[in-house]
Amino acid sequence: MPINFDKLSIQDKKAYLDKMRHSAAHVLAESVKKIYPSAKLTIGPSIEDGFFYDFDVAEPFTPNDLASIEKEMEKSIKKDTYFSEREVTKEFAKSLIKDNPYKLEILAGISSNEKITLCSHSNGDFEDLCRGGHVEKTGDIKAFKLMSTSGAYWRGKESNPMLQRIYGTAWESKKSLKKFLIQREEAAKRDHRTIGRDLQLFYFDAVAPASPFFLPNGTVILNELYSFMRDLYKKYNYDEVVTPEIFNTDLWKKSGHYTNYSDSMYFINIDDFEYGVKPMNCPAAALLYKSQFHSYRELPLRFADFGRLHRYEKSGVTHGLNRVRTFTQDDAHIFCTIDQIDNEIKSFLNMLSESYKVFGFNNMRFTLSLRPEKRVGSDNLWDRAETTLQKILDGSTCDYSLEKGEGAFYGPKIDVFVPDAIGREWQLGTVQLDFSLPERFELEYTEESGSRVKCVVIHRAMLGSMERFLGVLIEHTAGSLPLWLSPLQVVAIPIADRHRQYCKSVVDKLKLSKFRARVDGSNERMNAKIRTAQLQKVPYMIICGDKESQNNSISIRSRDGINQEIINIDDFIDVLNDERSNRSYSHR
Numbered sequence: 001m002p003i004n005f006d007k008l009s010i011q012d013k014k015a016y017l018d019k020m021r022h023s024a025a026h027v028l029a030e031s032v033k034k035i036y037p038s039a040k041l042t043i044g045p046s047i048e049d050g051f052f053y054d055f056d057v058a059e060p061f062t063p064n065d066l067a068s069i070e071k072e073m074e075k076s077i078k079k080d081t082y083f084s085e086r087e088v089t090k091e092f093a094k095s096l097i098k099d100n101p102y103k104l105e106i107l108a109g110i111s112s113n114e115k116i117t118l119c120s121h122s123n124g125d126f127e128d129l130c131r132g133g134h135v136e137k138t139g140d141i142k143a144f145k146l147m148s149t150s151g152a153y154w155r156g157k158e159s160n161p162m163l164q165r166i167y168g169t170a171w172e173s174k175k176s177l178k179k180f181l182i183q184r185e186e187a188a189k190r191d192h193r194t195i196g197r198d199l200q201l202f203y204f205d206a207v208a209p210a211s212p213f214f215l216p217n218g219t220v221i222l223n224e225l226y227s228f229m230r231d232l233y234k235k236y237n238y239d240e241v242v243t244p245e246i247f248n249t250d251l252w253k254k255s256g257h258y259t260n261y262s263d264s265m266y267f268i269n270i271d272d273f274e275y276g277v278k279p280m281n282c283p284a285a286a287l288l289y290k291s292q293f294h295s296y297r298e299l300p301l302r303f304a305d306f307g308r309l310h311r312y313e314k315s316g317v318t319h320g321l322n323r324v325r326t327f328t329q330d331d332a333h334i335f336c337t338i339d340q341i342d343n344e345i346k347s348f349l350n351m352l353s354e355s356y357k358v359f360g361f362n363n364m365r366f367t368l369s370l371r372p373e374k375r376v377g378s379d380n381l382w383d384r385a386e387t388t389l390q391k392i393l394d395g396s397t398c399d400y401s402l403e404k405g406e407g408a409f410y411g412p413k414i415d416v417f418v419p420d421a422i423g424r425e426w427q428l429g430t431v432q433l434d435f436s437l438p439e440r441f442e443l444e445y446t447e448e449s450g451s452r453v454k455c456v457v458i459h460r461a462m463l464g465s466m467e468r469f470l471g472v473l474i475e476h477t478a479g480s481l482p483l484w485l486s487p488l489q490v491v492a493i494p495i496a497d498r499h500r501q502y503c504k505s506v507v508d509k510l511k512l513s514k515f516r517a518r519v520d521g522s523n524e525r526m527n528a529k530i531r532t533a534q535l536q537k538v539p540y541m542i543i544c545g546d547k548e549s550q551n552n553s554i555s556i557r558s559r560d561g562i563n564q565e566i567i568n569i570d571d572f573i574d575v576l577n578d579e580r581s582n583r584s585y586s587h588r
Helices: 010-035 063-079 090-096 101-108 174-189 192-198 216-235 249-255 282-290 338-358 379-394 436-441 466-477 497-512 526-535 546-551 569-581
Strands: 050-056 084-088 116-120 127-129 143-153 162-171 239-241 246-248 266-270 273-277 301-305 308-310 326-336 365-369 400-403 413-419 425-434 444-446 452-454 456-465 490-494 517-519 540-544 553-558 563-568
Touching (some): 010 050, 010 063, 010 162, 063 143, 090 101, 143 174, 162 174, 216 466, 246 249, 249 273, 282 326, 326 466, 338 379, 365 379, 379 425, 456 466, 490 497, 490 526, 526 540, 553 569
Parallel strands (some): 239 301, 365 400, 490 517
Antiparallel strands (some): 116 127, 143 162, 326 456, 413 425, 425 456, 553 563
């Protein structure tokens, strides 16, 4: 029976697209084998917005090859044959794939209690060792396109053979595919890596893989973001703290990170002891809390920490600022009583909403992520934490969906998603309820009765990784940042050399009001200087000639090319002050 995609819930839409894209990867594998019989198949999962499949082939795929493969896929889809799965024994599967070392390795990794399935959509003519999870028929793959090809190491390890990966995208309708392709084209123009290079914000060097170097312009933006967060911390009564970056692994074992997160951590040996570089601030915050005795009268305590974190990410998944190995977070931990949970989370959601409006992010979407398979803490604690968060969301006006198995290893969480200027969703904020950390670290406070009881820990972040948020913001604004965030806010352009001194006096006055301004004293013509300032995304240009210098005034031009009236410099400074102090979301 046909699926009415538009009537599905957000979670069901995601699940259906996942099955469709996995099915498209299966059709891709069959088509490649038809055209290149000697190709060896490896893996072909669905991914965000599409799918890929890795092949061991003699020569890299070309754009013409992709066009031929795409036509072969279209033939298979047009036949509208049913997908089928059959469960087989490990020995039987091994006999079918005996000439494929990659599939044999996958098969060897399947435990004895897992079922082994072979999947087909062509009456058994082509079968693939596959976990299953397909749409009903090939014809249910309504719209797809092969996007690109690249090299990829088997299992992501450089010591393994180099394979050829084909990326594709699949959607429930041609309309959605067209929308995605247009969005992708626009996204390419907004790529933060390109804009970051052009505006001299940051760069990467092979000596520190996936670890950005921030140039002066980029550092200005980060510092303005930190100032913005600190202003909110004052308003919402947070205390900022500073904690070390390296801890003895005894701490990571106690917190559960050593067991549950060590694959993403960096370890070093010092004086015959093993230490771990912190991937999260949570255990450090727990130590801070535990360093003193606390009464119920002191709670809640809100510790904010901009500590630098390090997490190992495979080279295949790192991407500009969006996924790096070293970063800071607008991270905070709230230590409170059970009765304070409701108010604290509601207060955080208000704080989060206030912060997003400043950046032009609206229409928030929420997910409640529940317990993962790999976790710490008893089922009773998880029951209590999940019920508490769900009750808070049910009592609010927020729309949310449940994400089974997606919680942090120490507790369930609410994640917040926002769409950017071209409609892509980004996960930014998160709030996580943790009953396990107080148990592990014996985090207590004294009740009014005098007895000692465990507190509750709330982990929360609004922008998340500051590096990643900067990447998102650059793409959201296409690099035209609001005045308060712009590294260079005003550039003064003299019409002729005789006007340079007047421009300098104007800039000096702007600098006294703490605006980032400079004179373009280059030998270029005025129009070329204006063009340069527009390319550098400078919010305002002031043009100074005879009329302006004689009348102690300036002509204003915004970066979108709009010429404004000639006004007094003091009046202009008043306009800038209003725009800066209000942190107006204006990115002309």
